[in-house]
Amino acid sequence: MKRPMQFLSLPNAAPADADVLILPVPHEQTVTYKAGTANGPEAILAASEQLEFFEEDMAWCPLQHMKLTVLPTVEAIEHEAEEAFHRRLFETAEQLPAKPLLIALGGEHSITPEMLFARLPAGGTVVHIDAHADLRPRYHGSIYNHACPMYRIRARGYRLIQIGIRSLHANEAAQIESDDGITVWFDRALQRPGVWQQLLDQLASLSGPVWLSIDMDGFDPALITGVGTPQPGGLSWHQGLDLLQALTANRAVDLRNIDIVELVPEPGRVSEMMAAKLVQKCISYWGKSQGFDQRLTQGSQIGADDE
Numbered sequence: 001m002k003r004p005m006q007f008l009s010l011p012n013a014a015p016a017d018a019d020v021l022i023l024p025v026p027h028e029q030t031v032t033y034k035a036g037t038a039n040g041p042e043a044i045l046a047a048s049e050q051l052e053f054f055e056e057d058m059a060w061c062p063l064q065h066m067k068l069t070v071l072p073t074v075e076a077i078e079h080e081a082e083e084a085f086h087r088r089l090f091e092t093a094e095q096l097p098a099k100p101l102l103i104a105l106g107g108e109h110s111i112t113p114e115m116l117f118a119r120l121p122a123g124g125t126v127v128h129i130d131a132h133a134d135l136r137p138r139y140h141g142s143i144y145n146h147a148c149p150m151y152r153i154r155a156r157g158y159r160l161i162q163i164g165i166r167s168l169h170a171n172e173a174a175q176i177e178s179d180d181g182i183t184v185w186f187d188r189a190l191q192r193p194g195v196w197q198q199l200l201d202q203l204a205s206l207s208g209p210v211w212l213s214i215d216m217d218g219f220d221p222a223l224i225t226g227v228g229t230p231q232p233g234g235l236s237w238h239q240g241l242d243l244l245q246a247l248t249a250n251r252a253v254d255l256r257n258i259d260i261v262e263l264v265p266e267p268g269r270v271s272e273m274m275a276a277k278l279v280q281k282c283i284s285y286w287g288k289s290q291g292f293d294q295r296l297t298q299g300s301q302i303g304a305d306d307e
């Protein structure tokens with residue numbers, strides 16, 4: 001029997017009641033190096049069974065106060081054209097309730113633009129953690145390639161803040177150089193004293209709608225080997241959490257959309273556990289910032305047996 005798609009083994013809330021929506025998008029069409037991102041969402045949700053309900057940084061049990069549901073998976077139908085799949089992804093995202101926190105689980109990075117266009121139609125800022133700039137106009141003949149999402153997003157006028165970049169084409173570097181709407185925090189520069197704090201200061205100064213797009217290869221591959229296109233260098237776990245905390249602590253930012261993409265499950269299972277724990281941190285930090293800890297635990301999905 002196929003494993004039920006649940007987070008922390010919790011029964012799924014009715015989508016209309018949910019404070020957190022998890023959308024599995026196991027899309028893998030344009031992989032260029034290591035295959036397996038299609039298995040990402042299922043592996044992340046399976047790893048989540050091993051998490052504690054208690055989240056130690058914020059010292060609370062988020063899902064005793066918040067309701068969560070894992071939505072039906074969005075995946076390409078056999079022989080479906082790329083464009084048709086992406087249109088379907090747009091329509092799915094557009095129909096979701098606007099108020100909850102959406103965490104989309106990839107799958108490859110090509111899934112981000114349509115969900116963003118559907119959820120933030122009036123514009124906003126994309127905070128993009130990645131080893132790669134993903135600013136190619138097309139790659140291997142397709143605008144939907146996983147090397148292209150940030151080009152498509154920038155072309156629609158969204159502001160881009162890219163963090164951890166350490167692999168890009170000369171044309172991408174030229175675009176970054178000439179485009180005031182893109183700020184890049186290169187991986188190597190972030191190692192210099194003071195630069196990390198400047199990045200945190202920028203995140204603290206943002207306002208308005210923010211989409212957080214986390215390519216797991218933005219992290220150090222020594223921590224997380226399970227990514228499609230690993231690059232040496234990268235963020236530490238704690239740096240990743242610092243970024244998340246800076247964004248959720250900023251009350252002028254409306255952060256209701258996050259994607260976590262490009263995970264390739266691996267035999268050691270550390271990579272998918274890291275992604276699962278990252279999902280939990282997103283829920284905890286965001287939930288606390290929204291005051292969900294003040295809500296009564298009645299109606300929680302967690303029963304006494306789960307303690």
Ligand SMILES: [Mn+2]
Nearest residue numbers: 131132215217
């Ligand atoms: Mn990448």
